Amino acid sequence: xxxxxxSSRLDYYKSExxxxxxxxxxxxxxxxxxxxxxxxxxxxxxxxxxxxSSFIGGPRDMCRRYVNAMALVQKYGKPDLFLTxxxxxxxxxxxxxxxxxxxxxxxxxxxxRVFKAKLEELKDDIVRKKIFxxxxxxxxxxxxxxxxxxxxxxxxxxxxxxxxxxPNMYDHVISAELPDSxxxxxxxxxxxxxxxxxxxxxxKSNSCMRNGECKDHYPKDFVPITCNGANSYPKYRRRDDGxxxxxxxxxxxxxxxxxxxxxxxxxFDCHMNLEVCTDIKLVKxxxxxxxxxxxxxxxxxxxxxxxxxxxxxxxxxxxRYICAPEAYWRIFAFPMSEIHPAVIVIPVHLENHQPxxxxxxxxxxxxxxxxxxxxxxxxxxxAMNAFDPDAKRLNLLYKDFPEHFxxxxxxxxxxxxxxxxxxxxxxxxxxHCPTSFEDLMxxxxxxxxxxxxxxxRRGLLQSDDYMDACLNEAASFEMPYSLRVLFAMLxxxxxxxxxxxxxDKYYPFMSEDFIxxxxxxxxxVFAKTVDAIELVLTSMDKSLVDFxxxxxFPYSFVKRKLSRDYDHERSMTVSLEDRDLVHHLNKEQxxxxxxxxxxxxxxxxxxxxxxxxxxxxxTFLYRALLAYVRSRGGIALAxxxxxxxxxxxxxxxxxxxxxxxxxxxxxxxxGKISKQSSIAKMVIESSLIIWDEASMANRxxxxxxxxxxxxxxxxxxxxxxxxxxxxxxxxxxLPIILHGTRxxxxxxxxxxxxxxxxxxxxxxxxxxxxxxxxxFTSFLLKLGNGExxxxxxxxxxxxxxxxxxxxxxxxxxxxxIESVYPxxxxxxxxxYSLINRAILTPKNDCVGEINDLLMQRFPGEVKEYVSxxxxxxxxxxxxxxxxxxxxxxxxLPPHVLRLKKNxxxxxxxxxxxxxxxxxxxxLICRELGENFIKAEIAAxxxxxxxxxxxxxxxxxSDKLKCPIPFKRMQIPVRPCFAMTINKS
Numbered sequence: 009x010x011x012x013x014x015s016s017r018l019d020y021y022k023s024e025x026x027x028x029x030x031x032x033x034x035x036x037x038x039x040x041x042x043x044x045x046x047x048x049x050x051x052x053x054x055x056x057x058x059x060x061s062s063f064i065g066g067p068r069d070m071c072r073r074y075v076n077a078m079a080l081v082q083k084y085g086k087p088d089l090f091l092t093x094x095x096x097x098x099x100x101x102x103x104x105x106x107x108x109x110x111x112x113x114x115x116x117x118x119x120x121r122v123f124k125a126k127l128e129e130l131k132d133d134i135v136r137k138k139i140f141x142x143x144x145x146x147x148x149x150x151x152x153x154x155x156x157x158x159x160x161x162x163x164x165x166x167x168x169x170x171x172x173x174x175p176n177m178y179d180h181v182i183s184a185e186l187p188d189s190x191x192x193x194x195x196x197x198x199x200x201x202x203x204x205x206x207x208x209x210x211x212k213s214n215s216c217m218r219n220g221e222c223k224d225h226y227p228k229d230f231v232p233i234t235c236n237g238a239n240s241y242p243k244y245r246r247r248d249d250g251x252x253x254x255x256x257x258x259x260x261x262x263x264x265x266x267x268x269x270x271x272x273x274x275x276f277d278c279h280m281n282l283e284v285c286t287d288i289k290l291v292k293x294x295x296x297x298x299x300x301x302x303x304x305x306x307x308x309x310x311x312x313x314x315x316x317x318x319x320x321x322x323x324x325x326x327x328r329y330i331c332a333p334e335a336y337w338r339i340f341a342f343p344m345s346e347i348h349p350a351v352i353v354i355p356v357h358l359e360n361h362q363p364x365x366x367x368x369x370x371x372x373x374x375x376x377x378x379x380x381x382x383x384x385x386x387x388x389x390x391a392m393n394a395f396d397p398d399a400k401r402l403n404l405l406y407k408d409f410p411e412h413f414x415x416x417x418x419x420x421x422x423x424x425x426x427x428x429x430x431x432x433x434x435x436x437x438x439x440h441c442p443t444s445f446e447d448l449m450x451x452x453x454x455x456x457x458x459x460x461x462x463x464x465r466r467g468l469l470q471s472d473d474y475m476d477a478c479l480n481e482a483a484s485f486e487m488p489y490s491l492r493v494l495f496a497m498l499x500x501x502x503x504x505x506x507x508x509x510x511x512d513k514y515y516p517f518m519s520e521d522f523i524x525x526x527x528x529x530x531x532x533v534f535a536k537t538v539d540a541i542e543l544v545l546t547s548m549d550k551s552l553v554d555f556x557x558x559x560x561f562p563y564s565f566v567k568r569k570l571s572r573d574y575d576h577e578r579s580m581t582v583s584l585e586d587r588d589l590v591h592h593l594n595k596e597q598x599x600x601x602x603x604x605x606x607x608x609x610x611x612x613x614x615x616x617x618x619x620x621x622x623x624x625x626x627t628f629l630y631r632a633l634l635a636y637v638r639s640r641g642g643i644a645l646a647x648x649x650x651x652x653x654x655x656x657x658x659x660x661x662x663x664x665x666x667x668x669x670x671x672x673x674x675x676x677x678x679g680k681i682s683k684q685s686s687i688a689k690m691v692i693e694s695s696l697i698i699w700d701e702a703s704m705a706n707r708x709x710x711x712x713x714x715x716x717x718x719x720x721x722x723x724x725x726x727x728x729x730x731x732x733x734x735x736x737x738x739x740x741x742l743p744i745i746l747h748g749t750r751x752x753x754x755x756x757x758x759x760x761x762x763x764x765x766x767x768x769x770x771x772x773x774x775x776x777x778x779x780x781x782x783x784f785t786s787f788l789l790k791l792g793n794g795e796x797x798x799x800x801x802x803x804x805x806x807x808x809x810x811x812x813x814x815x816x817x818x819x820x821x822x823x824x825i826e827s828v829y830p831x832x833x834x835x836x837x838x839x840y841s842l843i844n845r846a847i848l849t850p851k852n853d854c855v856g857e858i859n860d861l862l863m864q865r866f867p868g869e870v871k872e873y874v875s876x877x878x879x880x881x882x883x884x885x886x887x888x889x890x891x892x893x894x895x896x897x898x899x900l901p902p903h904v905l906r907l908k909k910n911x912x913x914x915x916x917x918x919x920x921x922x923x924x925x926x927x928x929x930x931l932i933c934r935e936l937g938e939n940f941i942k943a944e945i946a947a948x949x950x951x952x953x954x955x956x957x958x959x960x961x962x963x964x965s966d967k968l969k970c971p972i973p974f975k976r977m978q979i980p981v982r983p984c985f986a987m988t989i990n991k992s
Contacts, residue, residue: 073149075887076351077163079418080145082894083411084165088172089140089181090285091162091269093130094153095123095333096201096278113156116332123158123333124342126276134164135348139271140181141170149345156331163285169817171286175234175242178284184228184244184267186251194274199253201279202266206258227263232800241267241283350415354385354406356422356433359445362386386436394443406436407890421886431459434468437890438874467939467959467977468876475502475510478939478958483517486956489540492518494940494956496544497919499555501960507555534561546576547922549665574686577643577694580659586635589628597629600770604733605636608695613729615763617702619737620772621789626735627656628776630698633733634658642695649701649736651918651926655948656700662921663699667691667716669709681716688720696731703736706743707761710734714763726766734758734767739792784810825862829985832866839910839932843946847986852898858986860906866985868908871936873959875903875978888972897964899927901978907933913943914984917962924950930984931955941979957981 081087097112101122106115127148133139134146145165152158172178187195204226207214216222230248237243246262253260269282337344355362362384389406392399402412410417422433435448442448449455449462456462463469465477475498482494495518499507519537527533538552538559545551593601600618607614620626630646634657637644646657647666654660663669668681681687702710714727721728743756758764775785787807790796796804812827814820824847834841849855863870877892879885893903901916911933919925924945935942940958945951961975 072353073147073345073347075421076347076353076418077147078891079351079416080147080165080347080349082890083416084144086165086286087163088166088284088286089162089164090283091164092159092279092281093127093162093276094159094279095119095126095157096276097157099126099277101125116156117336119157119333120336120340120342124337124340126278127160130160130272130276131346133272133275134162138170140164140166140172142167144168145347145349147345147347150337150343152331152334156333158333158337159279171817172284173286173817175236178234178242179245181269182244182267182282182284183270184246184265185249185262186253186265187270188251194270197273197277198265198268199255201277202268202273202281203253203255203260204264204266206256206260206264210258211256227260230263233803235803241285351418352410352415353420354410354417356420356429356436357384357386358429358432361429390442390444390447393441400441403441405438405440406442419890421889423886428459431463431469433889434463434876435459435466437893438466438468466874468874474939474959475504476513479510479514481937481939482956483514488518488521490954490956492537492541493544493923494958496541496548496550497956497960498958499552500545500548500550501919502958504555507557511557531561534559544920544923547920574690577645577659577690580638582635582639582658586631586658587639589632589635593629593632594625594774594776596772596774597625597632600629600772601632601636603768603770604633604696604731608637608642608731611695612731613723613725613727614731615726615767616731616733616770617758617767618733618735618770618772620735621737621739621775621792623775623785624772625774625776626700626737626772629772630657630700630733630735633696633698637696643690643693644696644698645691645694646698646700648699649704650928651921652928653701654921655924655926655929655950657698658949660700660921662918662926663705663709663713665918665921667713669712681720683720691717691720694730696733697727698733698735700735702734702758703738704741704743705758706756707758707763708756710758710763711761726763737792821858821861825858829862832862835910835912836867839912839944840946843912843930843932846984848989849986850989852896852988855986855988856896856902856982859983862985863906863908863911863983866908866911868910870906870908873905873907873979875901875905875959875976877903877974877976880973880975884972888974892972892974892976895964900962900964900976901980901982903976903978905979905982907936907941907981907983909933909936912946912984913981914987915957915981917960917980919957919960919980923955924948924953925955925957931981941981943981 097119099122102112102115102118105118106112112119127150131148135143143164144167146162148160148162150158150160166172172181186198189195204224205211205214205216205222207216207222207226212220214222216224216226228246229243231243231246232248234245235243244267246265249262251261255264266279266281267283268280272280272282357363360382364381386406389409392409399409404412407417407419419433419437422430424430432448436442439448446455449457449459451462451465454465456465460469464473467474478498479491479495482491486494491514495510495514498504498510504510515537518541519533522533522536527536542552545554590601600616604614604616618626618629634644634646644659645666646654646660647663648654648657648660649663651662654662666687668687681691699705699710699713717728717730718724719728721730723729738757738759742753745752745756754760758767775789787796791804799805812820812823815823828845828847829842832842847858849858875893877889879888879892896902899916907913913931913933915925915929915931916927918927929948930946931943932946933941934944934954940956943955943957945953945955957979959977959979961977962980963973963975
C-alpha cells in the first residue's frame, strides 16, 4: 500500500507539468540542496528531473535537515549526548495485542504504533522532565534495520548550566558495567539488551567483525575510573570486579557491556545505548551519520543517449529497501525526524530578483500589482531595521533575527559561482541591522556599486584591493621603516596577485627616509631601499627576486644572497649584560660552562645535552656561551624547536628555518643547504651550535642535521666534528605525533636516536625562577620525575592548596579570574603591570571562553575583525560557509576577533622570528586600524618594539578539528588573558 502511495507522488513529481513549473520558477530560487551536491559541471546539466525537499526522506530533504541541524551546532555548540533507542519486539504492549497464532513480526502496525508511543514518552523524559538537565536543542531521526525494527538516533545539546563536563558526572548518567545481584531487574535487562557479542576469538563470524577485528573494538579494556578519550567517546568505568555472564555459551564481563543509562534501560526495557560525545571533534560526521538516509542498493541500465539526464527521482527509487514497519510508520504520518528549536531557511536574493510562483491564469499586470509580490523575508527585515525601534535596539544579523521569535534562522546556501548573490549573503552574515540593499552595500559612509566591493572594503574578502588599502592606511601616518616591514609581510604571507602595482605605488613612501639622509642619486636611494627590504625578507627566508617585480635600477641579488647570512652572523654584537653573565653562574651552570668552553678551545668534537626542569637557568647558560664565542670573533648558531624559545636567544632562529629542515618530518628528511651558500660557509666556520627545546624535536630532524653537517664539513664524525649543545626538559612536552601513542612520542624523541649514545649529559637542578615557593617547585619536580603517586593510569591527585573550591562553573571561574586579574583597569594605566599574568589551561577548548569573558570586562571600546573563510575545494564553499566560522582550532585566530586598545594579545604564527614575531609572542595592542593592528612586543629581547600585523591567510594544522581543508583570512592573533600551558 505505502509503495503505491509513494509511487503516485513520485509519478506526479516526474510529470511534465510539475517539472516545468519547478525548473522555470522556483528551482533557480531554491537551489539549497543541489549546490551542496556540487553539480556545476556543464556536461552534467541536461534535463533536470528533481525530487523537491518537501518529499520526506528524499536526498534534498535529508540534506536540508542535516544543514538545519548544523545550524543548531553553530548556535548552541557541540552535542553532549548521543542516544540510540531500538524497538523491542517483546514489549508487553505488543505481545498483549497479538492473536494466539501471531508473532510480533506479523504485526508491523503494532510495532510502529508502540514504538511511536515509547518515543514520545522518551522525549517527555528528556525534554519536559529533564532527566539529563535543561535541554537547549535536540534532533532525532528514525531508521529501520534490515530485520524491520525501528530505532531512533538522538543528538542532545544540553543548556550551558547543565553541561556534563567531567568523568565524575558521566558516571551519574552512564554505566558500562554489569549490575550486582542487588539489582536483579537491571542486571537482567543489561544481559538481554546491552551485551555486545560475543565476537573476536570467541565468535569470528559475528556481524561486527571486520578483517578479524571487532569494528566497535570490543571487548574493551578494564578501566578503574572513567576518563576522557582522545577525539572519541569517553573510556567508561569498567572495573575488573569478577562479575560475568554466559551469553551464547561464551563468558562475557564488564568489557563487553554497551554504555547505557540504567534509568532509561529499566523504564523502557529495550536497547538504549547512551554516549557522552562532547569530545567528538568531527561533529559534522556525527550529524551526517544520523541523516545518512535509507538503505538501498543502486543499480540501473541506461541508454547511451540518456547519460546527461539528471534524474533525482530515479536515483531515489533505485533499489530502495522499505520494510513493513516503515511502511506503516509513513502511512500513519509519524514524523521521520524532529528538530528543536525549529530552524527556518531564510532567503537571500538580489534586489527585485526574488522568486515568484504563479499560475497561468493571472495577467502580468495583475501579478506586478500584487503588493505581496515585492515583500520577502529579506525586504521585511530591512523594513523592521529602518522603522522599528526595537529592531534598531537589538542591532541583529539577518540570521539572528528569527531567534527573537520562535525559531533559529539559517541563511540559504549560495554558491560562490553565483557572484553578487554570494557576496550579498556574505554581507548579510556579518552586517548588523542593515536597512536596505543600499545600506548593505555601504561602509563608512560610502555606497559601493556592488556587494563584492562592499565585502572587500569590510575585510570579508581577500584581494589586492585589501593589500593596497592596508599599505595606504599605513603610509598616511607611519615611518618608512615600518612601511617596508609591512610590505615585506604582505609579499610573503598575503598572496599578492600583482606585486608590481604595490611596488610602483608605495616605493616613494618606503624610500623617504633615505632621501632625507642626503642620498640624491636615484640608484643610491633604490639600493638602500631594496637592501632594507631584503634584510626583512631574508629573516623570513625570502627575497625580492622571488616575486615578479621589475626594478628601475639594476641590483645584484645573487651577490648579496651569497653573503647575507654569513655577514649577519659575523656582525652579531654582544651586549655588556650578556658578557657579564659568566660571573653570575651557579655551581652547576659553571661546571657545564667550563666543560663546553674548554672543548671549544680544544676544537674537539662533542655533543652535549643540558637537562634541567623549567627555571633551572638553561637559557641563562646558553646566553653566556653565545657571548663567550661571539665576543672572541667566533660564530655561534642559536636555534630552538619553537619560535618562542628562539626569540629568547640572541640571534635565535627556529631549527627548521636556520638549517632548512622540513617542518613535516618524514623518515629521511634532508637539509636543503648548498655547499656554495653563505649558510654553508657560516655553518662550517661555526664553533658552537645550540639547539634549545631539543626534547620537543623529532629525532629525524636532529639526525638530518647530523648528516648535513657531515656532508658540509667533509667529516664523518657525529655532527661533522662540531661542538653541539642540545637542551630541554623531558618532563615536559615530547615530540608531537598526530594520533600517536606514548610509545610513538618516545620513539620520535632524541633519546631513541642513534645519536643519543654519543651525547654527554649535563644536569641542572637548582631552580632559579621559583625560590620564593620551594614547596611548589618541589611538587613540580616530583611530578616531572614521576614520583607523585598515581590514582590510576596517569591520573594524580592535585594538592588541595592549589585548588579553587568548585561551587558552580560561573562562581568558580569568577573566583579564578579575580585572583589572577584583581583589577583590569591597571592595564589602561600600565599595560605591563599585568602582562606576566595569565590563566593557564591544559587545552584550547576553554581558552576562547575565558578570553571572551575578560575582553568584555576590559575597559575600552571593542573593535571586531571578521575573517573570510574559503574552502580549498570551491564546490564545498556553499555547504560549509557558516560552519567554517564556528571552527576554533589550534593555530587559527577566531572567526570574529574582538580587540581593545591596550589589551594583551598573542601571536599565533611564526611571521618573523628574527624580529621576535613568532608563534606565542605576547604583545600589547596599541592601535586598531581597519586593515592591520599596531602592537608592542611585551617580553623578551624585543620588548618595546612596535610592529604591524596585517590579515594573512592561515590554514589550520589540526586536521581533527578542521576536517574540511580551508584557509582563514584574519589577523593572526588572539587575546591572551588565558592561554594553554604549552604557550606559557
